[in-house]
Amino acid sequence: MVDKPTPDATRRSEKSRRAIYAAALALVGEVGYPKTTVEAIAARAGVGKQTIYRWWSSKADVLLEAFLDLAGQTARAAGQEPDAAVPDTGDLAADLKAVLRATVDELLDPRFDVPARALAAEGVVNEQLGREVVSGLLEPQLQLYVARLRSAQAAGAVRADVDPRIALELFVSPLAQRWLQRTGPISYDYTDTLVEYALYGIAPR
């Protein structure tokens, strides 16, 4: 039983964990990914370097978990479960618009925007980190859209021959590019329009 943490130790761990996430997100936003070190995260969080290495194997691991935690907090603040499925009310357009509007809110929130840009920028030139960000953060979110589009296919609202993994990019990727590369403004009207165009096409019906 000696290995089982006491309630006090668990609380202390949870507090350290939150301090480490906050320190990692703040640092990467301030100095960029290359200059964010485990030492600097530890110093800012007020813990020893060994505390970080007990839980994570690298700064990339710390940061990916910190982003997952931030996304979970944002979801809870919006009254949702973290990693909740895309809602399925039977109205595909309305469900997609609702989720994309929540994403607009997140992208425009500096708590997310600043550290997420730093991580995304590094992922563009650092292939290993880029692939970790995709497999750990992006792809699990995209799979929630895949599931919703499959359910829409079963209900006859999306053509059976459509590949859901490609189809979701018609509304997700334009928003991602406007955010990442600042190719245009981001708004609810904009994401609503993307959903309409993606579902019904730009050619006359």
Place this chain on the structure above:
Amino acid sequence: MVDKPTPDATRRSEKSRRAIYAAALALVGEVGYPKTTVEAIAARAGVGKQTIYRWWSSKADVLLEAFLDLAGQTARAAGQEPDAAVPDTGDLAADLKAVLRATVDELLDPRFDVPARALAAEGVVNEQLGREVVSGLLEPQLQLYVARLRSAQAAGAVRADVDPRIALELFVSPLAQRWLQRTGPISYDYTDTLVEYALYGIAPR
């Protein structure tokens, strides 16, 4: 007449200009944007720093022109004019697919990929540079699609109430995101599929 360059001086200038473009693109790919300096570009190109400052006001200016020149070379190698309009054969799907296939080739070419990633990564976190890249490089290319979609609207191939500047993102942004963030493989089949989905929608017709 003393200010008019002799043919020899023009040739020397043109040779220096090409050497400077090549040096700038190589350096940014090797060491990243922040460590690419006008001094280092000059040294690598075998010219004096003052030669660069005679023609450009900053390293960002040099790099943007170097990319425009590279895009022009790629277009000429493919038998097209630089900044040529999207072809208008009357078959919108075929015209968009052809241009996107050429973009796939460019994105998969290391001569473009390596320096372009370095510039794009910096643009994600450096808002001023990001906006220069958009206004100098990206937006002029996107406007070629806007023109083609407007012509398609006039011909009745795209609905009149569609905003062409948003519609083009349905096929351009997914390709951009797969390239930038490595969210999936890039191929002709993929971009052909994007065009089909964008034109006809994913909902049954």
